[in-house]
Amino acid sequence: xxxxxxxxxxxxxxxxxxxxxxxxxxxxxxxxxxxxxxxxxxxxxxxxxxxxxxxxxxxxxxxxxxxxxxxxxxxxxxxxxxxxxxxxxxxxxxxxxxxxxxxxxxxxxxxxxxxxxxxxxxxxxxxxxxxxxxxxxxxxxxxxxxxxxxxxxxxxxxxxxxxxxxxxxxxxxxxxxxxxxxxxxxxxxxxxxxxxxxxxxxxxxxxxxxxxxxxxxxxxxxxxxxxxxxxxxxxxxxxxxxxxxxxxxxxxxxxxxxxxxxxxxxxxxxxxxxxxxxxxxxxxxxxxxxxxxxxxxxxxxxxxxxxxxxxxxxxxxxxxxxxxxxxxx
Ligand SMILES: NC(=O)c1ccc[n+]([C@@H]2O[C@H](COP(=O)([O-])OP(=O)(O)OC[C@H]3O[C@@H](n4cnc5c(N)ncnc54)[C@H](OP(=O)(O)O)[C@@H]3O)[C@@H](O)[C@H]2O)c1
Numbered sequence: 001x002x003x004x005x006x007x008x009x010x011x012x013x014x015x016x017x018x019x020x021x022x023x024x025x026x027x028x029x030x031x032x033x034x035x036x037x038x039x040x041x042x043x044x045x046x047x048x049x050x051x052x053x054x055x056x057x058x059x060x061x062x063x064x065x066x067x068x069x070x071x072x073x074x075x076x077x078x079x080x081x082x083x084x085x086x087x088x089x090x091x092x093x094x095x096x097x098x099x100x101x102x103x104x105x106x107x108x109x110x111x112x113x114x115x116x117x118x119x120x121x122x123x124x125x126x127x128x129x130x131x132x133x134x135x136x137x138x139x140x141x142x143x144x145x146x147x148x149x150x151x152x153x154x155x156x157x158x159x160x161x162x163x164x165x166x167x168x169x170x171x172x173x174x175x176x177x178x179x180x181x182x183x184x185x186x187x188x189x190x191x192x193x194x195x196x197x198x199x200x201x202x203x204x205x206x207x208x209x210x211x212x213x214x215x216x217x218x219x220x221x222x223x224x225x226x227x228x229x230x231x232x233x234x235x236x237x238x239x240x241x242x243x244x245x246x247x248x249x250x251x252x253x254x255x256x257x258x259x260x261x262x263x264x265x266x267x268x269x270x271x272x273x274x275x276x277x278x279x280x281x282x283x284x285x286x287x288x289x290x291x292x293x294x295x296x297x298x299x300x301x302x303x304x305x306x307x308x309x310x311x312x313x314x315x316x317x318x319x320x321x322x323x324x325x326x327x328x329x
Pocket of ligand 1: 073074075076077078107108168169195196197218245246247248249250251252255276293294295296297298300301302304305
């Protein structure tokens with residue numbers, strides 16, 4: 001499996017020369033996006049895939065009907081580490097815990113220093129890429145460097161095609177989306193999308209979601225920042241976009257604010273034993289959310305985070321109760 005993918009990468013890198021030349025001609029009309037799965041399908045698929053066991057809940061990618069686990073993994077800061085064997089061995093344990101729990105999506109970016117390379121090296125050491133859903137980004141203010149950045153990402157991850165590549169923070173999004181469409185046509189990338197975070201530029205993101213043919217969109221959403229519920233989440237459902245939620249803990253801000261306070265005495269009803277599960281279950285119980293991507297350096301935290309994708313998810317009444325409880329603190 002690894003060999004096959006690595007051989008493919010060598011060929012892929014050659015294809016990128018052609019990609020650079022062809023990228024301005026690429027692009028589909030919004031109507032040409034394939035939409036094969038509705039939100040109702042998504043809920044049904046949850047039930048079928050989840051079954052009665054404790055398996056990680058999976059969500060449908062509307063563009064294809066493929067499913068991915070509802071809890072993924074971010075890599076900003078946490079996997080931007082040096083080559084010291086001790087540090088890499090520790091992060092290998094974090095990755096092991098992720099895949100043992102049934103994890104899939106790993107989100108990175110050329111913006112995150114060595115993170116893509118570290119993930120690529122550790123995946124190669126694992127000797128298999130089963131289950132990996134490789135998500136990265138193009139992050140460049142220059143249109144011309146998009147294809148080169150993509151080539152580097154393919155090499156760093158050691159994976160081809162990459163599963164989803166987003167335009168990071170909407171930077172030069174028109175040009176980079178053209179690059180990504182050409183890459184998708186050349187089978188270097190399977191899905192394409194755009195990201196933002198911290199609640200920034202929602203108006204512009206909304207416009208892009210309405211007018212461009214995307215597969216994925218990524219933005220911030222959590223129990224104290226619910227702005228996305230108003231427009232972005234319903235729009236993603238309408239447009240058939242997979243939704244990835246970044247900064248699910250507000251980069252640990254939610255723990256600083258609430259972790260010293262007690263969980264509600266009805267936590268058992270929503271299948272929650274820790275604040276991490278509380279925060280993540282709130283996010284992934286929104287029907288428009290496909291995957292949340294918490295980041296951690298710690299095995300124990302990874303295990304805790306993955307538990308949020310197992311078992312009961314709060315229904316609408318319970319979600320409102322969770323909001324009320326957090327407001328009361
Ligand atoms: N524009 C964009 O595209 C964009 C922007 C921001 C983020 N992102 C993506 O989203 C990912 C997640 O966002 P983020 O990294 O800002 O932060 P986050 O996932 O909201 O929070 C990470 C922090 O939470 C702590 N943590 C994790 N699990 C925990 C647990 N169970 N208990 C207590 N603490 C825990 C981590 O510390 P420990 O290491 O000690 O566990 C770390 O400090 C990023 O890594 C990145 O992949 C994308």
